[in-house]
Amino acid sequence: MDVIAGLFNIVLTIFIVTTMLTAGFNTTFEQLRAALSKTSLVVLVLLVAFVLRPLVGWGVAEVFALAVPAYVAMVLLWSCPGAPFGAKLVMTAKADVQTGAVFQVMMAAIGSLTFAPTANLIIGAADLGDDVSLPVGQLILTVALLQLLPFVIGVLTRHWTPDQAAEFGAFTGKVSSQTFLVVLAGALLGSWDAVVDLFGTGVVLAAIVASVVMIALGWFLSSGSRETRWSTALIEPCSNSGPAFAAVAIAFDNDPEILGAITAILLFQIVVGLPVSSFVGRKEARLAQSAA
Template sequence: MEIISSLFNVILMVFIVTTMLTAGFNTTLEQLGAVLSRLGLVAAVLVTGFLVRPLVGWGIAEVFGLAVPAYVAMVLVWSCPGAPFGAKLVMTAKADLQSGAVLQVLMAAIGSLTFAPTANLIIGAADLGSDVSLPVWDLIRTVALLQLLPFVIGMMVRHWTPERAEEFGGFTAKVSGQTFLVVLAGALLGSWSEVVGLIGSTVLIAAIVASVVMIGIGWLFSTGERRTRWATALIQPCSNSGPAFAAVAIAFGNDPAILGAITAILLFQIVVGLPTASFVGRRRAAAAG
């Protein structure tokens, strides 16, 4: 069992690193500068992602009275903005892909530093027990090393040698996609009974409600034209799973109950986000036609 857990953690690290390398390989300094120059949009997205989003996850966990493992999972997941899947939703919706992709990457990079203190602050305020806490500095060091550093390296490679970035980016994107499936499968296999037990539970309802709420808030708090507002709305409900899984590995010994709840919440974020993005994309295509 210890060997399997160690293997899971290695694959998890590969997933996180290749995901952020891919993001860096696909982000130019010009794109980053163009989006950052829109100060109102950036401020709205960051406030929504780093202040409102964790509070929504915490509030919904309280409203639904979730058990401690599911409560911890909600706090961890909703303290992790910037999932790569968010950019795919923006693409599906035919929204402002450049703004959505750059803002998603920006949130992931900043989130590597803010995730641990944010989640630990909420867990402490929720008073879930003296044994429920996060090793904040260990997590900041680990997640920053696995996320922020690869992203910066990838972006610098893109700036200096675009051809190499394109070549490497194709490879890391494949590895990222494949290892993500392995991580999800490993989490499911390691906690399948807990995941099955969540079917029909308030945990899944809480995940759906939080996802819908964040799409609405992402739209309302955004600025600019409709395609930009849809881009910022669709990146908000998607959680960057790497830090959450890393926290469970480092702080909770890959607890099956927390792993199962995280996996279920992530799946239902997709269940809400993908149909919404598809609906918006069809409407935009019909309007354009």
């Protein structure tokens, strides 16, 4: 078991690093400046991602009276905005891809610093038990090194040597996608019984409700064109799973019940996000044809 846990943590580290490297390799200074120049939109996106999003996860966990492992999983995941899959939902919806991608990586980068204190504050306020807490300093350092540093390296590489960045980005993108599947499969296999048991609880419904609420908040608390509003809406429901998995490994010794809950919640974030983005994409395609 120690060997399997060690391999899982190695693959998890590779997934986190390559995900943020890929984001950096595909981000230019011009894109960052263009997105960040929309001051009111930046403020709204940050408000939704770093204030309302954790509160939604906490509130839904309370409303559905989740057991401690599932409660912890909800708090961890909803304190982690900026999932790369969110940018793919934006692409599927034919929304404002550039704005969505830049905000997604901005949320992931900032979230690498805010995740641990936010989650720990909520866990403490929820009074889940004396033995349920996060080593905030260790997590900030670990996640910042695994997320923020690779992203900065990627952006600088894109600025200085764009051709090499494109080549590296194609490779790291493939590695990121493949290792994400391995991480999910490892979490699922290591906690299969816990995942199955969750289907008889409120965890699945809690994940669905929280995802729908975040899409709505991302749409209504936004500004700009319809395409921009859909981009800010669709990057909200999906969680940047790397920090959450890292927290479970560091603070909870890869607890199978928490891992099972995280896996189930991530799955149903996708289950909600994909149909919505596909519906919007078909609608946008029909509007484009009508305009032509």
